[in-house]
Amino acid sequence: MKKKYLVYMVQVHSNFRRAELESLADLYQLEIDFSSYRDDSPFFVVELEDDKAASDWIKRSILSRAIYEYWGEGDNLHELHESIRGQPFYEKYKSDNRTKTFKFEFESYRGSSKANRVKQIESFSYVEFQGKIDMKRPQEIFTVIEEYEPISDNLPGTVPIKLFFGRLIQCSDRAAVEKYDLKKRPYKGTTSFEAELSLVSANIAQVKPGSIMYDPFSGTGSFLCSGGHYGALVIGSDIDGRMIRGKGAQHNISTNFEMYGDSARFLNVLTMDFTHNALRRTLVIDTILCDPPYGIREGIKVLGAKNPERFIGKENVEIDGTKAFARRDYIPTKKPYSLDALLDDLLQYASERLPVGGRLAFWMPTANDENIETIVPLHSNLELRYNCVQEFNKWSRRLLVYINRGSEYSGNENIGQKRSQANFRDRYFSHFN
Amino acid sequence: MKILTTNFLKCAVKACDKSNDNFPLRYSGSECELVQDPSIEFNEEFMTNIMDRIDWDAVLSVAGDLGNTNLPSTKPLLNTAEQLSEDDLAVLRDLHVLLVQTSIKEGTMTCRNCGHVYYIKNSIPNLLLPPHLA
Numbered sequence A: 001m002k003k004k005y006l007v008y009m010v011q012v013h014s015n016f017r018r019a020e021l022e023s024l025a026d027l028y029q030l031e032i033d034f035s036s037y038r039d040d041s042p043f044f045v046v047e048l049e050d051d052k053a054a055s056d057w058i059k060r061s062i063l064s065r066a067i068y069e070y071w072g073e074g075d076n077l078h079e080l081h082e083s084i085r086g087q088p089f090y091e092k093y094k095s096d097n098r099t100k101t102f103k104f105e106f107e108s109y110r111g112s113s114k115a116n117r118v119k120q121i122e123s124f125s126y127v128e129f130q131g132k133i134d135m136k137r138p139q140e141i142f143t144v145i146e147e148y149e150p151i152s153d154n155l156p157g158t159v160p161i162k163l164f165f166g167r168l169i170q171c172s173d174r175a176a177v178e179k180y181d182l183k184k185r186p187y188k189g190t191t192s193f194e195a196e197l198s199l200v201s202a203n204i205a206q207v208k209p210g211s212i213m214y215d216p217f218s219g220t221g222s223f224l225c226s227g228g229h230y231g232a233l234v235i236g237s238d239i240d241g242r243m244i245r246g247k248g249a250q251h252n253i254s255t256n257f258e259m260y261g262d263s264a265r266f267l268n269v270l271t272m273d274f275t276h277n278a279l280r281r282t283l284v285i286d287t288i289l290c291d292p293p294y295g296i297r298e299g300i301k302v303l304g305a306k307n308p309e310r311f312i313g314k315e316n317v318e319i320d321g322t323k324a325f326a327r328r329d330y331i332p333t334k335k336p337y338s339l340d341a342l343l344d345d346l347l348q349y350a351s352e353r354l355p356v357g358g359r360l361a362f363w364m365p366t367a368n369d370e371n372i373e374t375i376v377p378l379h380s381n382l383e384l385r386y387n388c389v390q391e392f393n394k395w396s397r398r399l400l401v402y403i404n405r406g407s408e409y410s411g412n413e414n415i416g417q418k419r420s421q422a423n424f425r426d427r428y429f430s431h432f433n
Numbered sequence B: 001m002k003i004l005t006t007n008f009l010k011c012a013v014k015a016c017d018k019s020n021d022n023f024p025l026r027y028s029g030s031e032c033e034l035v036q037d038p039s040i041e042f043n044e045e046f047m048t049n050i051m052d053r054i055d056w057d058a059v060l061s062v063a064g065d066l067g068n069t070n071l072p073s074t075k076p077l078l079n080t081a082e083q084l085s086e087d088d089l090a091v092l093r094d095l096h097v098l099l100v101q102t103s104i105k106e107g108t109m110t111c112r113n114c115g116h117v118y119y120i121k122n123s124i125p126n127l128l129l130p131p132h133l134a
């Protein structure tokens, strides 16, 4: 028989939160009914098979805080107690926990209480826990979670309007947001992607332990860090060698991985043009996660000559008896490329390299002009599963997540067509005026 | 560049995809500077996963380029259903040292088909191509 659980979530990035929870549920093959899920509530009561399922589901989550075995809820403490005592599973839960060492915790959402917490804990005496209280290493943690109504925008509430009670099953992975905080990262740059949404992206992309993740436009390696954190062997590539080299022996992508203790999972970063790819075709890449160039802080470039006529015969030039292009210090010329073409290449590559069911996830910025329609690239073998928007003042960016369905699947397709209406870079630098 | 990476890299020249000689690349044993990072710990599960991904002939070819001819000629079959045997573990440990702990710091790799030479500089392979090959 299924059991009731309470998920307590953070109230940020709500456009990403459900996608994360669904993706993690799918990763662990859990059937979860989302019909009572609400974007505007930090609480979600669900039914799951057992504690193991609950723990699997939430242990990697970034946008939730924890999952609890559900004991009851009420609009005030009195109602909470009534609710707990009235549950069909109450007697069983009581006896399951009778002799366990334990402690109580309080969580508050949008407010805080001046109530006497000791008195409140004592009000639970009817549960008749006989185990010792252990503040350091209790076997069980019981939590009262309170929701308040703020008095005004910057004045938190003082009297809870809703209370839940539960036994902690599993804390989420939110601590990773601190661990991977860019402020503490030895090597980062202007293109580095913030920790929280990098980790969320890796969850929605379903990066799995023991799998291979590739970031074709890895820059300073933000997504590689998230992929490594979730146990994948990560490979990155970037056409700009400076990005990959970092800033000296102590500040580069490899030292970042050392600091995080994930060195074993960092395979390599390659100086490579994604469109002249050197990863062997037979290598199965389980996940592709990236933030392609949009020409804002970096150009969209590929190998090749902008004016080919100027390079005719250059392959024969020799320096000190060696072909110039074969020398260690040779720097090849690059030419501009269009965003549409680059994204077409990315979707095509994903359809060829991902296993069926594997995910491609990438970020795409857009101007918030009402008169410009955003056209999301589509490939007939890839199902567009999520399109999660993060809004800024005058622009937004979205995480597009595709699932490879294989050649049997024939979805809509718009690759090979011109999609971008206005150059995002121009719009960005004119401050969207 | 970890030796494991050599197992994933082919020649970047598109025309070479038609040939079977574009993978693995040939490593110049005499010019390659190898370094070891013994701090990367052995992880049985991780190495077992890696075994599924590697092309054994390519492991042999690259190991040979670098002067290591002690590897078994066929891919060791691991008994993954139950616990790994002592022999399996020994093989995995050896491969961990070779593929994960050992890197090429400086060196060159050459396509057996077109002969293009790629450099590995400060552990980073450079796979960019001149315009006549791009």
Ligand SMILES: C[S@@+](CC[C@H](N)C(=O)[O-])C[C@H]1O[C@@H](n2cnc3c(N)ncnc32)[C@H](O)[C@@H]1O
Pocket (backbone or CB within 6 Å): A189, A191, A192, A193, A216, A217, A218, A219, A220, A221, A222, A223, A237, A238, A239, A240, A243, A272, A273, A274, A275, A290, A291, A292, A293, A294, A298, A299, A300, A301, A302, A303
């Ligand atoms: C938006 S940045 C990605 C930043 C990265 N997520 C990070 O953490 O720093 C895009 C990157 O794509 C690289 N790039 C541009 N064209 C490329 C190409 N044809 N192949 C590979 N990388 C390319 C740029 O050098 C840049 O570092």
